[in-house]
Amino acid sequence: MKFICPKSELLNGLQVVSKAVPAKTTMTILECILVDCTQGCIKLTANDMELGIETIVEGTIEEPGVIALDAKIFLEIVRKLPDNDITILSDNSYQTLITCEKAKFNIAGKCGDDFAYLPEIERSNSIVVSQFTLKEVIRQTIFSIADNDNNRLMTGELFEINGDELKVVSLDGHRISIRKIQLKDTYEPQKVVIPGKTLNEVSKILSGETEKDVSLFFTDNQVVFEFDQTTVVSRLIEGEYFRIDQMLSSDYETKVTINKRELLSCIDRATLLVKEGDKKPIIINITDGLMELKINSAIGSMDEQIDIEKSGKDLMIGFNPRFLIDALRVIDDEQITIYLVNPKAPCFIRNEENSYIYLILPVNFTTV
Amino acid sequence: MKFICPKSELLNGLQVVSKAVPAKTTMTILECILVDCTQGCIKLTANDMELGIETIVEGTIEEPGVIALDAKIFLEIVRKLPDNDITILSDNSYQTLITCEKAKFNIAGKCGDDFAYLPEIERSNSIVVSQFTLKEVIRQTIFSIADNDNNRLMTGELFEINGDELKVVSLDGHRISIRKIQLKDTYEPQKVVIPGKTLNEVSKILSGETEKDVSLFFTDNQVVFEFDQTTVVSRLIEGEYFRIDQMLSSDYETKVTINKRELLSCIDRATLLVKEGDKKPIIINITDGLMELKINSAIGSMDEQIDIEKSGKDLMIGFNPRFLIDALRVIDDEQITIYLVNPKAPCFIRNEENSYIYLILPVNFTTV
Known part of the structure; x- marks a missing residue:
């Protein structure tokens, strides 16, 4: 087998399929990337049996054939070669010569026969x-x-x-x-x-x-x-x-509109006082126009206030700060609205169109 | 003790002195940064008894005093506070309140009496x-x-x-x-x-x-x-x-002038074939106008040629590729000169003024 292709093309293809190379496997052939040049194109495949990825690389095939090459070594070699055309040449004993400008690498490949190709899927729905x-x-x-x-x-x-x-x-x-x-x-x-x-x-x-x-x-x-x-x-x-x-409900007792960035920074700061694995809740006290956030841990305590728009009842509720941070980080809106019922019921962060809904269960807390 | 200073000032000062906070110590006081406001300035100190760092932070002292605060927590809190003035207030029981805008942190400090200040050094030479x-x-x-x-x-x-x-x-x-x-x-x-x-x-x-x-x-x-x-x-x-x-000598049998970047890239590629802890040498064969670099390992082999200017004898010599890479990385010259004697003697990479000299011992190798 012999083909020639630009380094950037090959490197990109190898990076894509590498995502499906298993970290650990008893089938050593799966640690390889299969290079298949038998169907008129240069096709790279990796497959960990749960997930398989196949991609086509632009280049010139000079001699059709198939070879399986160790994914890690192959990727590292290509990554470090000069930015020029790379020639891959495999002989009948699977010895593979990778050349680029004056650099020549020789590595042992494997027969591709044992490799698990991707299953043929009927492309309907x-x-x-x-x-x-x-x-x-x-x-x-x-x-x-x-x-x-x-x-x-x-x-x-x-x-x-x-x-x-x-x-x-x-x-x-x-x-x-x-x-x-x-x-x-x-x-x-x-x-x-x-x-x-x-x-x-x-x-x-x-x-x-x-x-x-x-x-x-x-x-x-x-x-x-x-x-x-x-x-x-x-x-x-x-x-x-x-x-x-059945877990979603649009009823609420308290509705809070708040600046997302302010809330996120505040909770992010509060987590400084919580060690990994420790389950300290952040306690949120909602009153007219003001949200007070508090956290208490062995390290110290924090207390901060944020201006809000609020309608409905006052409420004090505790949350795992991590869960609030995760949801707030992926919401792009500058102002967000939080809907709450009582200290035992989930809160909802959602927009009016319901194009996003984040439901978070509260946690019990004791006020000192 | 009470002082006020901008976040950026305090953060920078804490980052500087943190470098001298020991990772492990039996003296827990050394895990702290000492804040000393008794001499008309805000002075931060950390000391692991080998290395001590002290820095002065611009700010306003409202009440002189000394407090020792856990380095990690103090740095993390300051890092995450808004970019505004920070107020630090310690009471007689060493409880310390850190406030910035609407955020309030309360952490336990320590008495600074046990802290090891930097030694007074006579500043002569x-x-x-x-x-x-x-x-x-x-x-x-x-x-x-x-x-x-x-x-x-x-x-x-x-x-x-x-x-x-x-x-x-x-x-x-x-x-x-x-x-x-x-x-x-x-x-x-x-x-x-x-x-x-x-x-x-x-x-x-x-x-x-x-x-x-x-x-x-x-x-x-x-x-x-x-x-x-x-x-x-x-x-x-x-x-x-x-x-x-007595280890340096200006005698040589072979003198090679080579493009630094080309040589470095080539050796860097070669190390792909060497696993961590493996001591495979890179074998360098110097002939008129050409340097050939080879490496052989269980993973595969590499072979590359680089154009050079050479005077003196031909030579074949082996090196630990890591040592060559380390030296080449810190030389800024585009063209470098390497002086060699024989396969058992050290090589010298140096410029004409000897403003840098890198001596590297060769390693034994067997050619197959």
Whole structure:
């Protein structure tokens, strides 16, 4: 096998597919990136059996063939080569010569026969969103998936399509994040749960441009993302997702409008007094025109006041400061509105159109 | 005690003195920064008993006094406060209130009586260099101090003053780095060995401006650095430094002039094939007009050629690639000259004026 392509092209392709190379595996062939030049294009593939990525690199094939090369070494070599054309030449014993200008690297490759190619997926049910939108909606929801496997469904995100609306939901038992996206077209109703790991990796390789689109195809147990020269295939999480509608309510007793940046900075400061693993709540006291935030820990205490617009009852309520920070960080609005009922009921941070809803459960606290 | 000062001033002062707060200590008072407002200025001090730093912060003292505050917490709180005036107020029980705009932090301070102030040093023998020069000369030599304590003298750097020349030397048994600095004035001959840790920390807090100076004062067992509003006091390493003059020689059999960037990139690429802890040498074959670099490891092999200007004998010699990289990174010249004798003798990378000399011992190698 022999092909020539510019360093920048090859490096970009390798960085994209590397996201699907497993950190640990008993199948050593999966630590490789497969280079396939048998179908008239230079195709790179990596696959950890849950998530597979394939991308096409522009270049010239001089001799068709297939070779599997250790992902880490291959990527590092290409990264450090001069910015010029790179020639890759593999012989029948899989010895691979990588040359660029006067530099020559010789590494041992592997036969590609044992490599797990991506499954063929029937491309029927698809939806289209911009790369920007998909990248954003992942960032705005991914923080509230569960970080352990106790409940598999919580480690993924619900993607629910209804007409021209895409609803993305994540929850971890203490909070729910919901984002709604207006689609350009109308689609059949569908519901899938995509693993958080897949969404994280996809979000890293999306360029995030508004002019470029991603197509998502769904089957019963797989999802395919197609964009640029890249195809990502991932398993779906099986099972019925949580019924979140019954947890949402538009009733409230107290409504607060507040400057987001001020609230975020204040809570961020307060967390200085909370050591990792410590579960000190931040106590929020809402009265007419004023929100007072307090935290008390072994390290010290903090007290701060922020001007607000408030309607409804006065209220004192405690929260895990981390959960408030996570939600506030991904809201772009300058002024936000928080809806509360009582110290035991969840609070909602949402806009009027409900294009975002962040539900956060309060925590018990004792006032000294 | 009560004082008011702008956040930026206080933050900068805390960041400077923090460099002398010990990571681990049995004397918990040393984990604090001492704030002393008894002498008409706001003075911050930290001291790990080897290295002490003191700096003065601009502000208004409303009530003189002394307080010791946990360095980490104090720095973190100040870092996260709004960019405005900060008020620090300590009561008789050392409770300290830190306020800025509407934010109030309350932390427990400590009595400053047990704190180790910096020793009073007689400021007689001093030399003056620009902050830029001192910062640069540390960067250009610090990499070749020894990283273990087997020989204390190797963990420091020799600062030798002779007339209007400052010579800085570091060595670790495999290589020697020498830099010579032309001073503006002429001084009495002096020789001290300054701990590498001190130089590292000083280099971090030097602004590196060419217009600002540093004064260095030496006593028998201490060195003082004075710059901006800051004083750094450090112990010296005692003992007679190595006689390096007898290791230096200007004889050579082979002289090579080469583009520094090309050589550095090539060796940098070669190290990809060497795993951490593995001691594979890079083999350099010097012939007329051409340097060939080769490395062989379990991962693969590399081979690259670079055009050179050469006079004298052909030579094949092996080096630890790391040592070459370290020296090449801190040389600013575009073209460098390497002087070699034979495969067992050290090579010298130096300029004609000998304002820098990097000596590197070769390693044995077997050619296959």
